[in-house]
Amino acid sequence: MGIEVVVEGLTKSFGRQQVWRDVSLTLPAGEVSVMLGPSGTGKTVFLKSLVGLVRPDRGRVLIDGVDIASCREKQLYRTRRLMGVMFQDGALFGSMSLYDNVAFPLREHTRLGERDVRRIVEEKMAMVGLAGDGPKLPGEISGGMRKRAGLARALVLDPQIILVDEPDSGLDPVRTAYISQLLIDLNAQIDATILIVTHNIQMARTVPDNIGMLFRRNLVTFGPREVLLTSDEPAVAQFLGGRREGPIGMAEEKDDATVELELTGAGGIGDRAGEDRAGGDPARIGDRPGIGDGPGPGDRAGIGDGPGRGARAGGDRAGGDRAGIPPQLTPTPGLPERQAVNRRMDRVMRDLHLLPRAAQAGILAGLTDADRARYGIYRRDAIRAGES
Numbered sequence: 001m002g003i004e005v006v007v008e009g010l011t012k013s014f015g016r017q018q019v020w021r022d023v024s025l026t027l028p029a030g031e032v033s034v035m036l037g038p039s040g041t042g043k044t045v046f047l048k049s050l051v052g053l054v055r056p057d058r059g060r061v062l063i064d065g066v067d068i069a070s071c072r073e074k075q076l077y078r079t080r081r082l083m084g085v086m087f088q089d090g091a092l093f094g095s096m097s098l099y100d101n102v103a104f105p106l107r108e109h110t111r112l113g114e115r116d117v118r119r120i121v122e123e124k125m126a127m128v129g130l131a132g133d134g135p136k137l138p139g140e141i142s143g144g145m146r147k148r149a150g151l152a153r154a155l156v157l158d159p160q161i162i163l164v165d166e167p168d169s170g171l172d173p174v175r176t177a178y179i180s181q182l183l184i185d186l187n188a189q190i191d192a193t194i195l196i197v198t199h200n201i202q203m204a205r206t207v208p209d210n211i212g213m214l215f216r217r218n219l220v221t222f223g224p225r226e227v228l229l230t231s232d233e234p235a236v237a238q239f240l241g242g243r244r245e246g247p248i249g250m251a252e253e254k255d256d257a258t259v260e261l262e263l264t265g266a267g268g269i270g271d272r273a274g275e276d277r278a279g280g281d282p283a284r285i286g287d288r289p290g291i292g293d294g295p296g297p298g299d300r301a302g303i304g305d306g307p308g309r310g311a312r313a314g315g316d317r318a319g320g321d322r323a324g325i326p327p328q329l330t331p332t333p334g335l336p337e338r339q340a341v342n343r344r345m346d347r348v349m350r351d352l353h354l355l356p357r358a359a360q361a362g363i364l365a366g367l368t369d370a371d372r373a374r375y376g377i378y379r380r381d382a383i384r385a386g387e388s
């Protein structure tokens with residue numbers, strides 16, 4: 001099973017620029033987590049600090065009892081063996097074939113003979129859908145294939161933690177859907193702890209068990225996916241809706257006066273540009289297209305308010321969405337079930353009372369009959385939670 005990663009009070013600056021401060025979270029063992037955030041908010045720096053490629057100014061990163069933010073080189077090296085990293089562009093050596101790229105960590109860090117190297121490389125390349133592509137050079141293949149080759153290389157040392165930097169960047173939506181499925185399939189097969197850094201909303205909505213978001217040098221939230229997906233935090237709602245109105249600006253930081261204007265509807269950027277907004281509603285916080293669509297100014301979270309259903313968080317939604325929470329991807333038929341699913345559900349149900357009400361409603365609305373029996377929850381309790 002994967003290993004838990006505990007981050008405590010992590011702070012990082014480059015010169016006078018503070019990237020983020022006091023970031024604390026736990027990546028639960030064997031679960032898939034996503035870190036979201038607008039461009040430039042330090043997602044990649046965060047990922048690198050988990051591998052010890054960036055040293056934070058303060059804080060700890062505990063992996064298997066070792067604080068990799070402060071440990072000695074030898075321990076860092078040993079702990080890194082537990083981790084596989086897929087960088088944005090695959091980070092392949094351009095002059096080596098895919099086969100040699102994927103074999104590289106095995107030849108560098110183990111004493112395996114070439115026959116074993118071949119067995120492992122072929123197995124991992126097949127896992128990411130690159131069987132038979134070994135002889136190709138990185139320059140001869142598409143960006144999606146390069147990413148998958150980078151993923152195969154990240155897998156050869158059988159990591160218990162996999163860190164993935166923007167797996168969707170440069171990919172079309174179909175390739176992004178494939179790599180999303182691949183990450184879930186991998187988790188089902190090897191039960192590793194996975195952290196994906198991305199700003200792809202679709203991936204964030206359908207892949208992870210847990211989601212966090214970095215914004216303005218802070219971790220806005222981190223927890224079960226239902227928390228962020230039902231959040232009424234303005235930056236989160238704007239980000240999920242992909243809208244310009246809200247606190248996130250082109251230069252990451254809008255000035256406060258602009259935000260105030262937008263939120264009061266007294267003239268957002270769209271108005272000044274003479275653009276239409278759906279429904280003519282001035283910069284409503286909860287107005288995420290395709291998620292919250294109920295009338296009324298009280299609709300801040302933009303959740304659970306299907307027309308004619310009484311505007312309730314937790315109500316059923318068309319297309320299988322519940323309370324604005326789309327179904328999570330499941331492994332491809334024929335693969336094992338994800339072991340993380342039950343572990344996560346146990347944890348979430350244990351801590352349910354600590355979560356925001358909308359998240360609770362979303363979680364309860366999504367329970368299967370088997371879940372309800374397991375946790376002793378009656379259907380009417382779940383419905384009542386959705387109504388409150």
Ligand SMILES: Nc1ncnc2c1ncn2[C@@H]1O[C@H](COP(=O)(O)OP(=O)(O)OP(=O)(O)O)[C@@H](O)[C@H]1O
Nearest residue numbers: 014019037038039040041042043044045046166199
């Ligand atoms: N080695 C470095 N030296 C100085 N500044 C750096 C260094 N690495 C990153 N930064 C700065 O830290 C900030 C965060 O960068 P990072 O690449 O982590 O953002 P990101 O959220 O991953 O962005 P994107 O989504 O666009 O990839 C940026 O302002 C970047 O310029």
